[in-house]
Amino acid sequence: MAEAERIIGTPDTPDADREEQERAGTGATAAETERPRGKRRIAVLFAVAVFAYALDLISKMIVVAKLEHHEPIEIIGDWLRFEAIRNAGAAFGFGEAFTVIFTVIAAAVIVVIIRLARKLYSLPWAIALGLLLGGALGNLTDRIFRSPGVFEGAVVDFIAPKHFAVFNLADSAIVCGGILIVLLSFRGLDPDGTVHKD
Template sequence: MQAARGTSLNSSETTTPPSARRPSPARLIGLVAGIALTAYVVDVGTKVLAVARLEPGASYPLVGDLLQLHLTRNPGAAFSTGTEYTVALTCIAITALLVVLYLSRRLGSVVWAIAFGLLLAGIAGNLTDRLFRSPGVLRGHVIDFLMLPNWPIFNVADICINAAAVLILVQAFRGVRLDGTRTTSDETPEGDA
């Protein structure tokens, strides 16, 4: 039903502009910070417990043979690659952390904010090990302690990084940009749903 001059009387026919549906930048930054801080504390706390309570080389079943605790120190990157490049990996992690912090100011989507919060926590968690654990600053070994069958040993920071990667891929496949706008097939931006 329409009133004079074509104005709709049905509230179901009115649409909210995409910019009005997006959370404020301050809320998104708060979400990034809250997720990053929470996941970072969990990562560091579990690493401290692993070092204090687990014997290196021993395995402790959590869920039978499916998930075990197994303390190891990793000087390299994922899958223990690049073990001779620990200082370079630390510098790359510092750069990645700064880039994510910079890009976080442009976020316009809750999903992107969650992904960036997890990514920040993961990078910061492993970077903390590289900066403060033995054998020394910039050369520290990352504490890994979660073990699945036929998979490299990992930690909570690694889980955060992988979860962030999945969310980033989801946003890319959905065509949602960092600022929350959506790209259609003809490259015209729309608001994020």
């Protein structure tokens, strides 16, 4: 009798129950795989931020030690040179009378990026936000630790193209991150990895 039930496949067989359990298990596994994927994107964000921050910090240390109070160094004739200046304003020298305000804005941007990281599932967004975070941290470090005082410090700028404002690697990271965010927004890609169409 048992052999006949095995051959015919009566409703008493546990195959259907097993399939439902496997489907349920697959759903749980998919949900679990989302968490590591999100963690990887967060890791990319902070890795990019640390890289951008380290490059900015090291370049400023070299500039202060070797270039400040010295003649500018010409890289490509007079089209591009390294010239150490102290900038109390925002990126590219704008708004020098609002140093404290720019410091608060930079700190707020950092907090927003860190909070947004919890919902991050997009690799391009992770790179863009990492560039913004690293750049903001780089200039915020100057605001806090450089003269004339805490939250009023002047940022070290040194990249001086002809007919353009002097800037640093933190400014470059912020601009690149901002451009990437604009491009991602135009394509409809959200930080959580979904794509929306207007």
